[in-house]
Amino acid sequence: MKRVLLVIWLVVIFNSVFSQTLTPRQLFPGLFEAVQLSGIFPDNKTFVDAIPIRDPATIMKDYTSMGTTTGFDLKQFVIANFTIPGAHNDGFKSNVAAGIRDHIDTLWTVLYRKPDSIAPYSSLLRLPAGYVVPGGRFREMYYWDSYFTMLGLQESHKTGILQNMVTDFAYLIDKYGFIPNGMRTYYLTRSQPPYFSMMIDLLANDKGSKVLVKYQPELLKEYAFWMKGNKNLTIGQASDNVVLMPNGEVLNRYWDGSDKPREESYKQDVDAAKLTQQKPEEFYRNVRAAAESGWDFSSRWFSNPNDLGTIQTTDIIPVDLNCLIYHLELSIARSYRLQGDLHNYNSYLNKAISRKKAILKYCWSEKEGWFMDYNWELNRISPVKTLAGVFPLEFNIADKKQANKLSLGLKLNFLKPGGLVTTLSKTGQQWDSPNAWAPLQYIAIDGLSKYHHTVLAQSIAERWISTNTRVFEQTGKLMEKYNVIDTRAKAGGGEYTLQDGFGWTNGVLLNLMDHYPPSLHIKIE
16 A cells, blocks of 8 residues: 555656646655754755755655664755755845945845756746845745835836846746745745736836736736635635625635645744644634735734734735735726727726725724724724735825825824834734834835825835935845834844845835935924
């Protein structure tokens, strides 16, 4: 029987080599769990990014025969059979004296990756064109990070790289039917916030609106991914990423196709599952859905703000996600209008109009003067106020009165010495206070500008630029996130150490420095 199972396993592996969809856990059953739970690597992402030196069957055969012997050294076995990833900075050393712009321009080269051939059984996904990675432990391209990186590439007039990255994302949609969280096999069960249509808008700034027509097939495929299952729902029911609301509106949530521990954070998930009252499968799904959101983790997903074990991501209708899909629907409508197809133009325009009405209905809190997430299981607005509430400004969903209230709320509650804090709760999670992130600063600033709240937008931009610059002058680095309450302290929280590089920080900073020069010296008391 064991021989039959081994043969089946080998056939599956052989048939998947060229498609490269098998994950490290699937390739190395037993060995994978032993390595990840042993703690021989402080970061679980190390092993899943390691490249096998020999074929998996040979490695597994040796592990099976040697793994139970006296004196077996697991770490030495892994080192002997895998190429362990290290820092990829090409010996780069920052030159603070040259200035922050020079630093970012140099980093584009450091963070750029050529579309090299992929080693057999590597977890890395093959891409047809070059791309920019975030940096640090993030050795591959990520979905939503890339939009904010592209903002900087555009300011640096590197349209060729921007185009290449759009080409890569279109390729992924055509190959897998969606854009994965990141370019690894272990990310193929989920996506990330859908910014592809926003990327097309960036490209259109240089190449004209014709790119909307060129990438219409991929826009439609991405929309189909996010709307999968919406035709067969009954009121108050959810399937994958879609939820049918009480009055028949369709809104979206985050989801993951797997209910197992994340391979890149395996030990953390297994350990955390022991402390929750949820069923393990339910807990893992909610954790993975939070990873799809990009906000992993935040009190916005918890019923108890201080307890990861109460995570309920799949119960939440995120306001920011639905704003992004609203933009996707409008983009598809525009692509049809450019082709003179008024029938499909009106169809997708009406979808967008319906979604806008639903966002206003379910996510606006008059009491809070803020756009909130909505808990569709409990049929009530989430009590957690977050910076996701500014997304309706960026996409022109809020009316003027709502924009005024949002502006006031930002000024009174979120604006700190170093920029905008992510939430108002200090929980130890990285997407909570006192941390701040470049993408949310950009969305807030750009959204405020669209409603002519230029004084506040300028103040936020200046504070964020100052925070980034001060840390750079002290360390020679640009970070993934920042502490904006105590600007002398490092940002904390998260499942890994503070990362530098950093793709989206570089992109947003360069954009803000170009569009919000400090000469105005505007102050908000």
